[in-house]
Amino acid sequence: MQTQFDTTMRSRPRYGVLEPRPGLAHLIVADGEGGEAVLALFAQAPELLETARVIYMPGANGTDMTAELEAVKPAQFSRVPSYAAGRQRIVKVLGDAHMGLQVYVTGTEGLMGQVQRDAMEAGLPHDAVQTEHRGSLVRRVQCVHCKGITEHVRTDPFQCGHCGLNLFVRDHYSRRLAAFQGVCVDAEDPGEVPPAVERFK
Amino acid sequence: MSVGATKIPVVVTEVVEVNSLIKRFRFVREDGGEMPGFSGGAHTVVEMDDGGTRRLNAYSLMSDPAERSGYEISVRRDDTGRGGSLFMHRHVKPGMRMLISPPVNLFGLDLRAKKHLLIAGGIGITPFIAQMAQLNALGARFELHYAARDRELGAYMTELSARYGDRVHRYYDVEGQAIDLPALLRGQPLGTHLYVCGPKGMIAWVLGTAGGMGWPKGALHSEEFLAPPVGQPFTAELAVSGITISVGAAQSLLEAIEAAGVEAPYLCRGGACGQCETRVLAAEGELLHHDHWLTDEQKAACGHIMPCVSRFKGARLVIER
Ligand code: FES
Numbered sequence: 238m239q240t241q242f243d244t245t246m247r248s249r250p251r252y253g254v255l256e257p258r259p260g261l262a263h264l265i266v267a268d269g270e271g272g273e274a275v276l277a278l279f280a281q282a283p284e285l286l287e288t289a290r291v292i293y294m295p296g297a298n299g300t301d302m303t304a305e306l307e308a309v310k311p312a313q314f315s316r317v318p319s320y321a322a323g324r325q326r327i328v329k330v331l332g333d334a335h336m337g338l339q340v341y342v343t344g345t346e347g348l349m350g351q352v353q354r355d356a357m358e359a360g361l362p363h364d365a366v367q368t369e370h371r372g373s374l375v376r377r378v379q380c381v382h383c384k385g386i387t388e389h390v391r392t393d394p395f396q397c398g399h400c401g402l403n404l405f406v407r408d409h410y411s412r413r414l415a416a417f418q419g420v421c422v423d424a425e426d427p428g429e430v431p432p433a434v435e436r437f438k
Numbered sequence: 439m440s441v442g443a444t445k446i447p448v449v450v451t452e453v454v455e456v457n458s459l460i461k462r463f464r465f466v467r468e469d470g471g472e473m474p475g476f477s478g479g480a481h482t483v484v485e486m487d488d489g490g491t492r493r494l495n496a497y498s499l500m501s502d503p504a505e506r507s508g509y510e511i512s513v514r515r516d517d518t519g520r521g522g523s524l525f526m527h528r529h530v531k532p533g534m535r536m537l538i539s540p541p542v543n544l545f546g547l548d549l550r551a552k553k554h555l556l557i558a559g560g561i562g563i564t565p566f567i568a569q570m571a572q573l574n575a576l577g578a579r580f581e582l583h584y585a586a587r588d589r590e591l592g593a594y595m596t597e598l599s600a601r602y603g604d605r606v607h608r609y610y611d612v613e614g615q616a617i618d619l620p621a622l623l624r625g626q627p628l629g630t631h632l633y634v635c636g637p638k639g640m641i642a643w644v645l646g647t648a649g650g651m652g653w654p655k656g657a658l659h660s661e662e663f664l665a666p667p668v669g670q671p672f673t674a675e676l677a678v679s680g681i682t683i684s685v686g687a688a689q690s691l692l693e694a695i696e697a698a699g700v701e702a703p704y705l706c707r708g709g710a711c712g713q714c715e716t717r718v719l720a721a722e723g724e725l726l727h728h729d730h731w732l733t734d735e736q737k738a739a740c741g742h743i744m745p746c747v748s749r750f751k752g753a754r755l756v757i758e759r
Binding site for chain 2: 360
C-alpha cells in the first residue's frame with residue numbers, strides 16, 4: 238500500500254509512484270517497506286534487474302525485506318544498517334556515474350529527502366530522482382536550538398536526542414537538510430510540556 | 439521586448455563579412471554609456487525600418503557578457519525569408535543609428551551543472567560564443583560540438599579552437615563527419631547539462647536521443663528561433679481594440695498588430711517563449727500554428743494563437759487584443 242498523507246501541508250514534498258524509465262544504469266535506494274515498491278518496479282520491468290544496483294536498509298520498525306530483494310537477483314545488492322552507514326557508498330556511486338543513470342528512492346521521507354539532496358549535490362536536476370513513499374511516517378527532525386537531527390520521531394512533542402529540550406514538530410520541511418523543524422515547547426514556562434501524542438506512525 | 443520596456447538607441451560601429459552568408463554587427467550606445475549586463479544565451483530584438491515596414495528580429499548576443507561597451511550579433515542571410523536578414527546585410531552600415539531591445543535570456547546556463555555540453559549547428563553557434571566566454575571566466579567545465587556544412591560556412595570555428603583548444607570539436611557535413619551522439623552522451627559525467635541550438639531537425643535529434651537514454655528533462659536546454667513564415671494575406675479583428683487589421687504576406691500577425699498602433703507583448707518573436715499567446719475568440723477557417731509553445735492539444739482546440747509566427751486562412755478571425 239502506498240502511504241496516505243493529509244494534504245494540508247504545503248512545504249511537504251510530493252511523492253509519486255516509481256515507474257521504469259529508460260536509462261543506462263539504475264540506482265535504487267530503499268528502506269523498510271520501500272522494498273515492496275522495489276519489487277513492484279522489477280515486476281513491471283524485469284529488464285531493469287540487469288543493470289540495477291539496489292542499496293537497502295531495514296526500517297526503523299524492524300521491517301527487513303533483504304531476503305525478498307536478494308531473491309529477484311538485481312545485478313548488485315547491498316544491505317546497509319542505516320542511511321548514515323550507506324551514504325558514502327551512495328555518494329560514490331553517484332560520483333562515478335554517467336548521465337543516463339536513473340535514480341529511484343522509496344521508503345520513509347527521511348530517506349527520500351537525503352537521497353534527493355545527495356543526488357542534487359552530485360549535479361542531478363531535481364526532476365531526475367523518482368520517489369515513492371512507503372511505510373512509516375516517522376519524521377527526521379532538526380532541533381532549531383542545538384541543530385542536532387533526531388531520526389524516526391513518532392510523537393509530538395518529543396525530546397531532542399542531542400540537547401534534551403522538549404520539541405514541538407513544525408510542519409515545515411527543509412529540502413537542504415531533508416528534515417522537519419523542531420522548536421522548544423516550554424521555552425516560556427519550563428516544564429509546561431503538553432502530553433506527547435503519537436502523530437507520525 | 440514586452441509592452442513598455444524602453445529600447446536602447448545604438449550606433450552600428452562595425453559590420454564584418456564573416457563568410458559568404460554571415461555578417462557580424464557591433465552596436466554601441468548612442469550616448470556612449472554601458473550596455474545593460476546580460477548572461478550567455480541572451481538575445482536582443484533589433485528594430486529595422488525597411489522602407490516603411492517595421493521589422494523586429496531577435497538575434498543572440500555573441501559578445502563576451504563581461505564586456506559592456508557594446509553588443510555583437512551575427513546574422514545569416516536568408517534569401518527566401520521575409521527580408522529582415524536581407525535588410526541587415528544590405529542596408530546596415532557603420533554609423534547607422536538603430537533601436538535594439540534590452541537583453542532577454544530564454545537560453546541561460548544552469549550554473550549548478552558539473553559540466554556543460556554545448557551542441558551547435560550552423561548559425562546556432564552564436565549564443566554559445568557568449569556562453570563559453572562566461573563559462574571560461576568562471577572556470578567551469580565545458581565542451582563544444584559544432585557542426586557546419588563545410589569549412590567556409592563554419593563561422594568562428596578557427597577562432598574558437600584557438601581560444602578553447604581541445605574543448606572545441608568540429609564537424610563538417612560535406613566531409614562526411616557527424617557527431618557520434620550516442621557515444622558522446624554515454625560518456626558524460628553525472629551532473630552534465632546539455633544545450634543545443636541549431637536547425638529544427640538537429641534539436642529534435644539531440645533531445646530525442648538524450649531523452650531515450652535517460653537524461654532528465656531538467657538537464658536539457660534548447661533554443662530555436664523560428665523566422666515567421668511568409669504566407670497568404672489575411673485579416674484579423676482585434677476585439678479589445680475594436681479594429682480590423684490586414685496582415686500582409688511577408689508580415690506576421692504580431693507585426694500587423696504593432697503596425698496598427700496596438701501594443702502587444704512579446705519576447706522572442708520566434709514561437710518559443712510563450713509571451714505573445716493570445717486568445718482566439720472566433721475562427722471561421724484554419725489557424726496555421728507555427729510555434730513550438732502551444733501543445734498539440736491546444737493547437738487542435740483553436741483557442742489560442744501565437745501571433746509572432748502563426749497565421750490564419752479563412753473567412754473570419756477574432757482575437758482578444
Ligand atoms: S513572442 Fe515568444 S512565442 Fe511569440
